Amino acid sequence: MTAEEKIKEAARTVFHKKGFAATRTRDIAEEAGINLALLNYYFRSKKKLFDIIMFESFQSFFYTMKEVFNDDNISLEVKIETFVARYIDFIVEQPDLPIFLMNELRNNAEELFRRMDLRNFFQASSFFKQYQERIKAGHPLPSLLHFLANVMGLTVFPFITKPMLQYVGDLDEPDFREFVLERKKLIPTWIKKMYL
Amino acid sequence: MTAEEKIKEAARTVFHKKGFAATRTRDIAEEAGINLALLNYYFRSKKKLFDIIMFESFQSFFYTMKEVFNDDNISLEVKIETFVARYIDFIVEQPDLPIFLMNELRNNAEELFRRMDLRNFFQASSFFKQYQERIKAGHPLPSLLHFLANVMGLTVFPFITKPMLQYVGDLDEPDFREFVLERKKLIPTWIKKMYL
DNA sequence: AAATGTTTTAATCAATTGTTTAAATGTCTT
DNA sequence: AAGACATTTAAACAATTGATTAAAACATTT
Structure with missing residues (x-):
């Protein structure tokens, strides 16, 4: 190297x-x-090095989402299942990533989002189209933004509050790992029930 | 002053x-x-001043939870409704608090939790007892830790990803405010449906 | 092997940062 | 009003930090 x-x-x-x-x-x-x-x-400079790391980290964080959300061959339900499972696996391998990103995105966020064409990605995604169709068909779904906040919140939040959950639940590292891995199956069932 | x-x-x-x-x-x-x-x-010193701020901030963050979770006169359902509504109002007034806490709790978290007697609080709370009874009565509830992670995730996560949600949804400040306030009604209904 | 260009090193620099000092100002007691 | 105590100020200090320099080591070309 x-x-x-x-x-x-x-x-x-x-x-x-x-x-x-x-x-x-x-x-x-x-x-x-x-x-x-x-x-x-x-x-x-330190700042230039940081900007590179920041961009790549954010990109890797959204790579899974991009891939899954743009797969035309799978249904909305399977998209959610796949997204949640792959996201949890991804964060288990990079546990510091969520807090790092949330924290550093307090500044300069918008420029980064523009560079990654974030808004356009969502609105042009297969996921977005399927979601709109589902609403047209009469399903009582919440706005896309609520839906996104819910799926991501249920998936990512436990990693952000890891120290607290570990303390309250008296979990060691393997316990915590088991806890978040359980959620790969649980979250999709919860999501489905939420929007009956 | x-x-x-x-x-x-x-x-x-x-x-x-x-x-x-x-x-x-x-x-x-x-x-x-x-x-x-x-x-x-x-x-x-800067550190001593910070420790005071940190302790008080964390305390204020859990004050609402303590009050609601220990009210013996209200049902589990009303506890959730009250908790979510009051929490959202609280964070709307202090929007920087969640990221600050999550970020700073990466270090020294355990000592702070011990000082606040966090584990004991949950296990001795009215909420905890009601939750256990509900499980005994045969309701298929997830473990308390999953439940906590879900309620808090749905409530707090949108504030943590505020810059991203604002950009993706093209929301200005009043729009975002409306977005999170809507969730005061939505989250309790979602939680109920999740655990049918 | 000499020359040329690239990479690595130890030493140093200038600016910033948390903290201290000693004097000045303000407040209260007698 | 004088003395005693608390508060505030401007200036300075020592340590840390990001960055630079000039020389050394290494590699490549001629």
């Missing part, structure tokens, strides 16, 4: 764990096992 | 908005309109 790759990987790890403001360039250099000056040599 | 009060209020504002690491003591002094040295005069 080249020094440049080592730095990027270390930056991702440390930024995800501590956020931009709490991260020192020296933390990244140490995590990467490289000389501090190489960070500026390859990436110019 | 005394200087000490001004500092605390300013500290709450700035810490909530930017988090501990991104906040400069000079930011707080400026926001409070006081001389920088007064911060250390009254609170010794």
Whole structure:
């Protein structure tokens, strides 16, 4: 692995764990096992390195959603099932990602959303069309935004409140893992029942 | 208002908005309109001031929950309705609070939870007893932890993803406010349907 | 092998940041 | 009003931080 790759990987790890403001360039250099000056040599500044990590992290966070929501061959129900299951698996592997993103998106969010063409993606997605058709057919669904907030909330929120849930439920790491994995099956059934 | 009060209020504002690491003591002094040295005069250090704000913020975040969950005179259904409505109103007034707490609770969370006796509170609450009785009576409820994660997720998550929801839904501030206030009525109906 | 360009290093810089100091101002007691 | 105490201020300090520099090490080309 080249020094440049080592730095990027270390930056991702440390930024995800501590956020931009709490991260020192020296933390990244140490995590990467490289000389501090190489960070500026390859990436110019802490901010420029962060912007790269931020963009890629946000992109990876929405990659699953994009893939599933744009698959024309599966129904709305299967989309939800697939989305929830893949999302939970994804976050289990990158547990720091949700809080990192929610926290850093407090600033500069809009520019990033524009760069990723977020609004257009949703409105042009197979998911969106299926949802609109379902409403036309007379199903009493809530607005798409409520629906999105609900599916994502049920899926992502437990990871964001992990410390609290672990303490209240007295769960160790394997317990917590089991807890969120259970939700792969539970959330789709809940969603279906919600909108009977 | 005394200087000490001004500092605390300013500290709450700035810490909530930017988090501990991104906040400069000079930011707080400026926001409070006081001389920088007064911060250390009254609170010794940035960290000690932060710890006070953190404790009070977390306490205020759980005050509503404590009050509602321990009211013996109302049913489980009314508890949920009351909790959701009061929580949404509360966060509308303090929109920076959820992300601030979730973010800062990544570190030192357990000590704070212990100080607030969080686990005991839930297990001794009227809500907990009612929930257990409902299960004994044969209702197919999920574990209490799933239930908590669901209610809180549906309630709090939209505030955490506010920038994204605003962008995707093209909502201005009044639109977003309307969006979350709608959920005061919607969430309790969804919760009921989920557990038919 | 000499020359050229790239990567890495140790040392240093300038700016920022949390905190302290010592003097000045204000307030209350006697 | 004088003295005692608390509050406020401007200035400074020491440590940290992001970034730069100039030289060294390494690799590639001629």
